[in-house]
Structures are given as C-alpha cells and as structure tokens.
Amino acid sequence: MNNVIEKLGLKIIRNAPEEMLTELGVRQWTIWSCPPSEFQWIYGSKETCYILEGKVKIIVKDESVEIVAGDLVVFPKGLSCTWDILVAVDKHFSYA
Template identity: 65%
Template sequence: MATEKLGIKIEKNPPHSKLTELGVPQWPKWGCPPSKFPWTYTNKETCYLLEGKVKVFPDGSDEFVEIGAGDLVEFPKGMSCTWDVSAAVDKHYKFE
C-alpha cells in the first residue's frame, strides 16, 4: 500500500508482480554516490530504488521524506527539492 508525505508517494517493497506489470526492469537506470544536490521535476517521475538511502527535502518545508532500497516512489511534476544521498543510489526510473 502506498503512503503519501509532502506530495511524494511511496510504496515499500511492492510485489515483484507489480514491478513486472509496470515494466520497471526495462526502465533506464540512474545512480549517484553519496552527495547533496537540488533537483526540480519537470515531469512526474516514478522510480524504484535497487540500492541506496536518500532524504528528500521539498523546497519550503523543514520536513523530509526518506526513501531507500525496495521503495517504489512517485515525485509530482513541478516539485523542487534537495536530495541528500547518504548511501549510493541505483534506481530504475520513468518520466511521464
């Protein structure tokens, strides 16, 4: 079941059947080492983290959303945020 916090939807450990149905294994991959950087989503992004740990701080909020390996995450179009990567990220992603 997905939860939503600060506009970011997270489904922890979705079943393999759902990932296959969405086509996640065919999505392109992206990764980065531990780092901190700003990011703006020009389109909605859905991603599935294979590895890593990230705190996402949406602009204008003191709160953050923590995502990690096994999370299926949806970021809304137009969101600006800062990614604080504490463990190297490897993820599949899709922009709509």
Template identity: 55%
Template sequence: MRVRAQTMATEKLGVIVEKNPPESRLTELGVRQWPKWGGGPGKIPYTFSTKEVCYLLQGKVKVYVEGHNDDYVEIEAEDLVVFPKGMTITWDASVAVEKHYIELNE
C-alpha cells in the first residue's frame, strides 16, 4: 500500500501531517480496518522499525524528533500522520490517545 502525500498535508521535522482528511480518503486507505492502539497520558520513547501511518481518533500529542532539540510536531484527533522508517521520537501525550495505525514495508 502506498500512502501518497496530499495537497493538504504538511511536513515538519520529517513527520507528515494531514489535518482532518475527508472520509473518502480514510476509506481509500482502509483506515477503519487498521489495528487500534491506545494509551494514557505520558511520554514514550520510540524508534520506528517500519514506516508507520496512523490516524488519531482521540487525544493530543507533542512528537519530539531526536536531533531537533526542543522543537516538536503537534498532532491531535482527526490527523493522519506518517512517520518514516528509522525515525526516533518521544511521544508526549497530554491526554489519553486512541489511534488506528498500520506499519508499511516501503
């Protein structure tokens, strides 16, 4: 599956965020069939072993990308987000998060 960048998408620190994509886009990608993950507020360090695409159902997160000091990408409910393979982040959720996600070997 290829997830192509849309004109509504923006890139910051290597993270691509598409704000509030239309339901037709989510259907095209099969987002509602992807696995779900949820977690409470807190910080989680993580390195992506594959490219990951996620769609936040609820929550708000600051994503700190390794090597970019205190700069961050803020994501929230109804954002479609692409993280490249090999990226190391700290996931800082201010409230509980629930998301659909898929790992891609691209």
C-alpha cells in the first residue's frame, strides 16, 4: 500500500510503485539535477516529479516536509516555497 502524505499543499507518494511510474511515463520525463543549495520557487503551473536521488526540505511559511529518493510529489500551481537541498538531488519532472 502506498504511503500518501498531503502536507503544505503537496501530495507525496512515498516509495511510488513501478506500475504507477510506468503508467505516468515518468522515465521519459526530463531530468533536473541540483547540488546542495537553497532557493525560493513559485510554481507557475502544476508540477509532478519523481525523486531519483537526494534529500530536499520543502519549506512553506514556517512549516516543512522532506522529500527523498522514491517519492512521487505533486506541487500545485501557485505554490510559493523554499527548496533546501540537503543532499544533491536528481528528479524526473513534468508540468501538467
């Protein structure tokens, strides 16, 4: 069973099953990589991403949630957050 977390407007599916990734076509999505760093981001459209490697703390106002390798994450359009990349990240992503 999937461990689904909904927090700070994000939907996080921990250890997303391979069938789900295949159905979404995740392996064909663009890969984005970033070393440890911190930056502000505002989502101009909905983004779905799959974390291949790394560990990121997503901060919204004074709350945070960590996303790690194996997580499928949906960021809603209009979300304003801080990405605090704790361990270099590689992710597949798609805008929808």
